[in-house]
Amino acid sequence: xxxxxxxxxxxxxxxxxxxxxxxxxxxxxxxxxxxxxxxxxxxxxxxxxxxxxxxxxxxxxxxxxxxxxxxxx
Amino acid sequence: xxxxxxxxxxxxxxxxxxxxxxxxxxxxxxxxxxxxxxxxxxxxxxxxxxxxxxxxxxxxxxxxxxxxxxxxxxxxxxxxxxxxxxxxxxxxxxxxxxxxxxxxxxxxxxxxxxxxxxxxxxxxxxxxxxxxxxxxxxxxxxxxxxxxxxxxxxxxxxxxxxxxxxxxxxxxxxxxxxxxxxxxxxxxxxxxxxxxxxxxxxxxxxxxxxxxxxxxxxxxxxxxxxxxxxxxxxxxxxxxxxxxxxxxxxxxxxxxxxxxxxxxxxxxxxxxxxxxxxxxxxxxxxxxxxxxxxxxxxxxxxxxxxxxxxxxxxxxxxxxxxxxxxxxxxxxxxxxxxxxxxxxxxxxxxxxxxxxxxxxxxxxxxxxxxxxxxxxxxxxxxxxxxxxxxxxxxxxxxxxxxxxxxxxxxxxxxxxxxxxxxxxxxxxxxxxxxxxxxxxxxxxxxxxxxxxxxxxxxxxxxxxxxxxxxxxxxxxxxxxxxxxxxxx
Numbered sequence: 403x404x405x406x407x408x409x410x411x412x413x414x415x416x417x418x419x420x421x422x423x424x425x426x427x428x429x430x431x432x433x434x435x436x437x438x439x440x441x442x443x444x445x446x447x448x449x450x451x452x453x454x455x456x457x458x459x460x461x462x463x464x465x466x467x468x469x470x471x472x473x474x475x
Numbered sequence: 476x477x478x479x480x481x482x483x484x485x486x487x488x489x490x491x492x493x494x495x496x497x498x499x500x501x502x503x504x505x506x507x508x509x510x511x512x513x514x515x516x517x518x519x520x521x522x523x524x525x526x527x528x529x530x531x532x533x534x535x536x537x538x539x540x541x542x543x544x545x546x547x548x549x550x551x552x553x554x555x556x557x558x559x560x561x562x563x564x565x566x567x568x569x570x571x572x573x574x575x576x577x578x579x580x581x582x583x584x585x586x587x588x589x590x591x592x593x594x595x596x597x598x599x600x601x602x603x604x605x606x607x608x609x610x611x612x613x614x615x616x617x618x619x620x621x622x623x624x625x626x627x628x629x630x631x632x633x634x635x636x637x638x639x640x641x642x643x644x645x646x647x648x649x650x651x652x653x654x655x656x657x658x659x660x661x662x663x664x665x666x667x668x669x670x671x672x673x674x675x676x677x678x679x680x681x682x683x684x685x686x687x688x689x690x691x692x693x694x695x696x697x698x699x700x701x702x703x704x705x706x707x708x709x710x711x712x713x714x715x716x717x718x719x720x721x722x723x724x725x726x727x728x729x730x731x732x733x734x735x736x737x738x739x740x741x742x743x744x745x746x747x748x749x750x751x752x753x754x755x756x757x758x759x760x761x762x763x764x765x766x767x768x769x770x771x772x773x774x775x776x777x778x779x780x781x782x783x784x785x786x787x788x789x790x791x792x793x794x795x796x797x798x799x800x801x802x803x804x805x806x807x808x809x810x811x812x813x814x815x816x817x818x819x820x821x822x823x824x825x826x827x828x829x830x831x832x833x834x835x836x837x838x839x840x841x842x843x844x845x846x847x848x849x850x851x852x853x854x855x856x857x858x859x860x861x862x863x864x865x866x867x868x869x870x871x872x873x874x875x876x877x878x879x880x881x882x883x884x885x886x887x888x889x890x891x892x893x894x895x896x897x898x899x900x901x902x903x904x905x906x907x908x909x910x911x912x913x914x915x916x917x918x919x920x921x922x923x924x925x926x927x928x929x930x931x932x933x934x935x936x937x938x939x940x941x942x943x944x945x946x947x948x949x950x951x952x953x954x955x956x957x958x959x960x961x962x963x
Contacts, residue, residue: 412754430732434725445728449720451638452711455559456954457482465635 484558485566486856488575492551493849493856495583497938499543502590504931506536511924515917526594534605535593540837541603541700543586548845549704550582550621553644555852556711557625560640561632571627578620585613592674599676601689603696604658608676611659618655622648639727643707646735650699658692683750687743694742701841703734705800706773708848713777713797716851717787718957722779726772733769737762744815747824756817763815770808777801791958792867796847799875803839807832822897827916827923828889835882838874838930846937853941854959859948861961866940874933880926888919 437443450462513519513529520528554575558565565571589606592598598605606614625648629637637645661676678685714721721727743751743759778801781787787794810832814823823829854861861867895915898906951960 427733431729434729438725445724446720448636448638448724449714451560451634451636452640452714453718453720453957455562455715457484457559457562457564459562461562461634463635465633467631467633 482564482567484555484564485572486555486852488565488572488579489551489554489852490856491579492547492554492582493852493941495547495579495586496544496551496845496849497941499539499547499586500934501931501938503536503539503544504927504934506532506539508924508927508931510536511920511927515920515924525596531594531596534598534602535590537603538589538593538605541696542589545700545841545845547582548849549644549647549700549708550578551852552704552708552711552845552848553621553625555856556640556707557628557644560634560638560711561628562634563628563632565624565628568627568631571624571631574620574623574627578617578624581613581617581620585610585617588613597674599659599661599678601658601678603693604655604689606659607674608659608661608663609674611655611661614655618648618652622652638711639721639724639731640707640711642728642731643703643710646731647699647704647707650695650703654692654695654699658688686746686749687751687755690745691739691742694745695739697836698734698738698741701836702738702770702804705804705841705844706734708844709773709777709797709801712844712848712851713780713794713801716791716793716797716847716957716959717781717784719780719784722776722782726776730769730772730776733772734766737766737769741766741815744820747815747817747820760815760817760820763812767808767812771805774801774805774808787958792864792871792961793847793850793959795871796843796850799871800840800843800847803835803843803878807836807840810835822893823889824893826889826892826896827885827919828893831882831885831889834885835878838878838881842930842934843874846934849941850937851959853944854948854951854961855954857945857948858951858954859944860951861959862940862943862948864961864963866936867961870933870936870940873936874930877926877929877933880929881923884919884922884926888916888923891915891919 434445438445447462454460454462509519509527510529510532513532525531554565565575589610592607592610593605597607599607625644629641660679662679663673663676664671665673665675678688680688710721710727713719740762741759743755744763745759747756747760749756778798781794781798788798813819814828814832850861850867853859892912892915895907895912896905900906949962
């Protein structure tokens with residue numbers, strides 16, 4: 403393959419990846435806002451994990467621990 | 476419920492790592508100040524025979540502050556923050572408790588052996604990866620132990636979702652594991668060819684490949700040791716100390732993925748105008764520029780967290796440390812990409828501007844944040860009020876002055892140096908010899924070393940304040956929710 407073709411392929415690759423990465427970035431931002439709008443998640447309440455972090459504070463989202471695992475502890 | 480059954484967080488491992496942070500901080504920074512003065516006064520190179528020369532001490536400084544001071548600080552905060560945001564005590568699992576203890580002692584042994592071996596001049600000669608293969612194995616083992624501790628604690632957590640700081644700690648673990656393994660692939664010469672001592676080795680890669688792997692590692696050591704875990708710290712300690720929720724949690728995770736993706740490609744900027752392929756250099760430059768976005772995403776997020784609460788800067792020196800840390804993060808993550816632009820790099824490469832850049836990041840961002848984190852943890856771990864607010868204020872201003880002296884002198888020195896190297900007369904002959912540049916730079920070296928000395932004195936004030944807090948601080952009855960209690 404001659405140098406000119408390599409350069410051409412590089413340029414196409416560059417454009418493709420730039421567009422691809424921009425799409426990924428904006429899709430993720432869209433996903434974050436959409437999940438919140440649909441009520442699937444409330445990201446902002448996760449800040450409370452740092453603010454209310456005493457061991458007896460109520461978890462922001464409690465994890466269901468299987469009874470057997472709890473006993474082992 | 477009986478008192479003995481009350482569940483509490485266990486800070487024993489966090490306390491051990493806190494002591495190690497202070498110890499290695501003093502040693503690493505002291506050596507830094509000594510070598511800085513050696514550059515200003517070269518005769519200081521001979522104060523302790525071969526053991527006192529710049530070349531012997533420089534890797535001790537870098538390894539001491541990176542792997543001694545900072546790693547201990549990262550581990551100390553992990554064993555504190557990890558439990559709290561996962562709402563589980565490490566003491567709930569005897570296994571994890573033992574892993575934590577072994578992790579600390581193995582770490583201490585490896586670091587002390589590293590100090591001894593570097594003093595003896597045993598080195599692979601790869602920057603920030605100087606340790607020889609037997610010690611590398613020790614590092615891998617202690618890293619695995621830390622991984623068990625992280626994922627073990629996550630496995631028994633009560634909080635379902637992982638707080639953003641935990642993401643950053645996980646990234647630190649995975650990032651360093653990958654980088655360290657690949658860059659330290661080495662051939663023990665004695666066992667392969669009978670050459671050298673049993674502990675000697677050469678890199679498995681050769682020439683340009685070695686350089687590329689080395690700087691992929693070197694720059695990402697900046698990413699996954701100097702940046703990612705410090706971001707983990709600030710996302711916990713600033714909101715907690717100021718009682719403010721993160722300005723935008725969504726921005727924090729968006730920046731996380733941005734940082735993870737972009738950082739790994741930027742290392743090529745260390746090799747601009749070298750023998751590596753041109754496209755690698757260009758890629759390094761471009762990704763360095765893009766890196767401004769996720770870095771500033773986190774830094775601005777932290778500053779906006781303080782929106783409407785700037786009065787706290789006046790009341791609470793810890794907030795001041797953290798806000799300045801965030802500001803220095805912004806400064807150095809703008810400065811770095813500027814230096815990575817090819818035309819700027821043509822001037823900046825190999826000059827004193829580079830260590831200037833490194834130190835406004837490490838002293839301002841990394842050092843301030845780590846000390847603020849330990850200041851925040853201590854009253855809660857030892858149930859004592861911080862010993863002296865005044866001392867903390869003096870430390871803050873002394874160290875800030877030191878940092879400004881350090882980077883401003885290195886900016887001037889670096890640009891002067893770069894301009895003198897490239898200056899030519901009308902016939903194209905170089906105008907200056909190398910020694911001409913050295914003699915011009917001497918005053919700036921003195922200024923830099925003195926700035927470093929200010930920072931070291933500030934660190935000693937920090938160590939004293941911590942010591943007095945632990946030994947004779949006023950006892951507190953209940954754990955403070957937010958602002959750390961301190962005596963005037």
